[in-house]
Amino acid sequence: MVRLNYHLTLLFLAAILLAAPGRAANVQETLQKSVIDSQSRIGEMEPWQKKIFDEEVVPQYQRFIKDYRPSSVGIQVDVDVQAIKKYFTFYAPKVLDGTDLKTVIHLGYAEDCSKCADALPVIKRLAAARIQRRGLIPLWLKPQDPISRAIKDLSGQKLNDKLSEYVEEKKLTSVLSLYWKLAPPDPEDRSHVDEIRYQVSSFLYFPKFSDNDDFRREGKVEILEKDSIVAAVARLLSDSFSELGARKTSSSSVVDTDAGDTITLTVSGITSFQQYSSLKTKLTSQVKELSSIIEKRFSRGEVVFAVKSTKPTSDLKLVLSGIGLEPGHLAVLDANDESIKMEIR
Structure with a gap:
């Protein structure tokens, strides 16, 4: 319950931050700049990697944001540097x-x-x-x-x-x-x-x-x-x-990425492709309790995932509840040992 209240508090503060005229654009500018600035953490890039970074990563900056929250000095942004590195690993x-x-x-x-x-x-x-x-x-x-x-x-x-x-x-x-x-x-x-x-x-x-x-x-x-x-x-x-x-x-190391039990995660209330993209990005980069995410179906405002979790559904639903999207947030409708049904509100 503490985690749920924490997420709701962040959503409330973010709503206040975005309510003022022009603030929404400023937030997006801050997120994009944070991704651009992450180059110092990525290290030296080869020319082909720099080209992918400039022409694919930066334009899709929202994909590589783990989380962001208002703070006393503006907006605190957590960039998923590992996701960026994986994105241009293949040449x-x-x-x-x-x-x-x-x-x-x-x-x-x-x-x-x-x-x-x-x-x-x-x-x-x-x-x-x-x-x-x-x-x-x-x-x-x-x-x-x-x-x-x-x-x-x-x-x-x-x-x-x-x-x-x-x-x-x-x-x-x-x-x-x-x-x-x-x-x-x-x-x-x-x-x-x-x-x-x-x-x-x-x-x-x-x-x-x-x-x-x-x-x-x-x-x-x-x-x-x-x-x-x-x-x-x-x-x-x-x-x-x-x-x-x-x-x-x-391929160079043996990693068990499929640890955990398979759970069916259904999310309804999707109103746009942007919202769907935000949902998938947050699940992939922000929810560390998910070791595997496979999209099974996306149609008519609803997406169904087969996920593997290192946590039981009772814990996982609390982690998922209140995750902020663009726009809206996740809310649990029903959950049991094998499935979780959620709605974007």
């Missing part, structure tokens, strides 16, 4: 020993969606830049290529499997697939039947990431009509490369 020429390292990039979207079509040019530049910063050469599929015809009507797991077979057959380094479309209506959710949502998915695959092992990462989110498809794609790419960096870091 293909060093990890994979080569220079001619090619990544097939597949971009697909629903042709009957004007917002989807408008996002294509920006997403194409975004995907190419992320790949190139990690020492990989983008390889775009041409319409006349046999593989393009073979995957034309595929989506989901069938598409990912076909692309995986292609890079293995051609002995290419990896494949990145991004697909976005209007989300199909949920027949069980009658209260949001007229609500427009978009579904964005990603797939990153390295057939030979380490000795006798591959790397495969699939991601999927649903966003609201007012949210940005490009921002959703950027977030999925960041998730993929963060996991890639963590995998590279852990």
